[in-house]
Amino acid sequence: MHGHTDSWYAASANPAPAHPRLEGEVATDVCVVGGGFTGLSAALHLAERGYDVVLLEAERIGWGASGRNGGQICTGFSKGMEAVEAHVGMEAARACWAVTEEAKALIRERVERHNIDCGLKWGYLHAATKPSRMEGLKRDQESLARYGYEDTKLLDRFALMERLKSPAYHGALWEGGAGHFHPLNYALGLADAAAAAGVRIFERSPVERVATGPQPAAYTAEGTVRAKHMVLAGNAYLGPVSRPLYRRIMPVASYVLATEPLGEDGARATIPGDDAVSDTNFIVDYFRLSEDKRMLFGGRASYSQIRPRDLFAFIRPRLLEIFPQLADARLDYCWEGNIGITVDRMPDIGRLDGEVWYAQGYSGQGVALAGMYGKLIAEAIAGHAERFDLMARFRHPPFPGGKLRTPLLALGMLWYRLRDALS
Ligand SMILES: Cc1cc2nc3c(=O)[nH]c(=O)nc-3n(C[C@H](O)[C@H](O)[C@H](O)COP(=O)(O)OP(=O)(O)OC[C@H]3O[C@@H](n4cnc5c(N)ncnc54)[C@H](O)[C@@H]3O)c2cc1C
Structure with a gap:
């Protein structure tokens, strides 16, 4: 599909309409900046509740990480539920957990309701890279069971071979x-669902500047959107x-490679x-x-923001x-994309001054969460902020700024590589 990174996804995308650029001045209830899962989900949810919504995407819908x-x-958060419990206590942790479970249910529901052809399948393996990691997976299973999530199985190396044929793993x-x-x-x-619900979508309309405060506005090169509320969903x-948002997340590059079709036997x-x-x-x-x-x-992942010269050669050995x-x-x-990570790897949701709302920094686990966080913002704009307030309890320190920003993160990454090798 034209205007996307050269990925297998773009090559196999369903036909989609091109949306116009923003030109001139537009007034609306809610202006959403960003056409990924966060922004699309917020826009769809708000339009379904009767709000007039304008969505501005710098490139094409789904051009970013989504x-x-x-x-x-x-399932859950990148950080794990024990860290959540330590931060907010067990009762609130249960409410956070319910949000993460709804995130997956929301995908299932939207795929069914809007008849989205996206090859949705269920089944997930967490594979142990060392025998000693099986203990940790057993603890994860127990932790999931404490939250009532019982649809799990521990597989030893032999049982795993039925589902995954790799010499690299010791169980799952x-x-x-x-x-x-x-x-x-x-x-x-x-x-498509958002447009059908009345959302006005503009592509190739990068927002250059936003005015926050009680009467927010978004400015592109050729137009302006004035709104009662604004949702910043540009993430990494x-x-x-x-x-303020830029300081609290770090874009980390991750790379994906697609082989030729392997056929039924190869699969x-x-x-x-x-x-x-x-x-x-x-x-x-x-x-x-x-x-x-x-x-x-x-x-x-590359934390140094230096792009490897040959992406194929970079990933193929793994x-x-x-x-x-x-x-x-x-x-x-082979393609790359930016993951938005926060210092503590919990998503960053909140409100800037006035009527400007945002969510970002799902730290590598946003496919389900981003849609849900978009929904939480929509709920809060509609006056039901309980779940938004719960998730906004996680405060996020900024990354160190200036020249130290990238080298410090690269150093951190080296430490984790060492830890993966030794533990
Ligand atoms: C390579 C890669 C692999 C990943 N794998 C997984 C995975 O397997 N599972 C998982 O759970 N998570 C994964 N993630 C993370 C997940 O994709 C993201 O957390 C999620 O898609 C974030 O959605 P989003 O809508 O917040 O951001 P994005 O999808 O990045 O959307 C932001 C959009 O905002 C637009 N935008 C930005 N600035 C402006 C502006 N000024 N004006 C207008 N528009 C603007 C961008 O063009 C972009 O389209 C992966 C990420 C990457 C990059």
């Missing part, structure tokens, strides 16, 4: 309530348009269970089969460590 990611629909925790899909097609489906791509020889898979390392490898049986393999049987597979696509 149209490039691993397509893995994960399987869960039935997480899964995978084609994220760009889901984003395009949300945009928003950049310095909002300084059976790699992930016969057709689950989404991620491993137990801090710097995680994540992979799954596409609907046309390609291996979509992601990982190797792919072959996990699946040596793919040594002869042709590699068709």
